[in-house]
Amino acid sequence: MALKIAVIGAGFAGLGTAYYLSKTGHQVTVFEKDSQPGGLAVGFKNSKWSWPLEKHYHHLFTSDTAIKSLADEISHPIDFYRPKTSTFIDDQIAQLDSPFSLLKFPQLSLPDRLRTAFGLALMRFNPVYKPFEWFTAKKYITTLMGQASWQKLWEPLFIGKFHDYADQISAVWFYGRIRPRSASLGYPRGGFLSLAESIQSAAKKNGANFIYNKSINNISELSKFDKIVCTLPTALFSKISGLHYPPLPGLGAVNLVLALKKQFLTDGTYWLNINDRNIPFVCVTEHTNFIDPSHYAGDHLVYVGNYLPKEHKYYTYSNTKLLEEFLPFLQRINPNFEKSWISRSWLWTTPFAQPVVLLNHYVPPLTTSIPNVYLVNIQQVYPWDRGTNGAIELSRKVTELIC
């Protein structure tokens, strides 16, 4: 019998849920507070560009099988490339994206490079995540890779990303970042917004209905539905359902996006980790060193990224104020860089971008204590780090649970 099912949110979890449930013949209605699909992976478009750009940098790994198989099923191509990842350390850019580049990495001694490679390999080739729940990432790294590796390579990134939580992050979060990582990175043709629109079209063909600019403030608004699938972060779900969950810490994101007349990372680096904590951002990501600038009318697109607690002052800044603050640091990375290179800038913020995974981490279940109400969200992708692939994987799981 076809059930009437409401889905709250048209991010990748909501889109996947709408697609899979409508495919099995259920009558699905999606409610989304924004005006378009995509959620955290949504894009924006300058009038000259042929492709939209994500507000926050996004790519896929070759191990992201759930989203790849959905994209295949609906004939939306995902292209894979081998862009360069590097680290800004001691005022130099050093490539660091393969065992070979690690073995050449000048900022660590040879024994420390070998220990670091061993600690990473133990995560890469181990299919079992459970033992990593017993200790922190710091403990794992200092014990296996050594103090120098922690202090030079990892600690600046943990502080940059997790701030006061840096020493307490579970080793399982680190495992979830290292194990699925691939050197080749994928990007949906036309961008993540275009893939989101393709999933929406496929769900619509199955009879799903999408209602945009509609915020659900209480699940009682959906009482005419047989089942409800909520894809909001747990704290928001608590608000609209009245259910209580243990506190789940998280951080927001602040991304300054620059459209430049010239290439910024001239060695071709796509992803630059910033290992210097005197610099007030954690990564510089040159999207057009990954995806051809011809899709963006020749603009060179650069993200200057940060994960921050929601009370941080940068959430109150304008793009021009943040740019003024970042300018001297961008010039340290590329001494030739001038303000005149910038043709446009945007500032995108989101209050919830990154779950903080500590020891004894609590993962909310898909079922809730309200019958026929399900929760599918970014905090359940565990042991993997959050991502669009995890969102699609969970949407398949909740569909199996309902059908």
Ligand SMILES: Cc1cc2nc3c(=O)[nH]c(=O)nc-3n(C[C@H](O)[C@H](O)[C@H](O)COP(=O)(O)OP(=O)(O)OC[C@H]3O[C@@H](n4cnc5c(N)ncnc54)[C@H](O)[C@@H]3O)c2cc1C
């Ligand atoms: C800076 C950054 C970088 C990232 N990098 C990557 C990456 O490289 N690769 C990758 O795969 N993933 C990446 N991610 C993560 C990825 O974007 C998310 O994991 C994924 O998009 C989450 O999808 P979701 O559907 O679970 O949640 P969301 O995308 O948050 O979707 C929830 C939806 O619900 C809507 N909503 C909220 N409240 C209401 C309401 N009351 N009523 C109705 N609708 C509501 C929201 O508008 C939103 O559209 C990144 C995220 C960020 C922030």
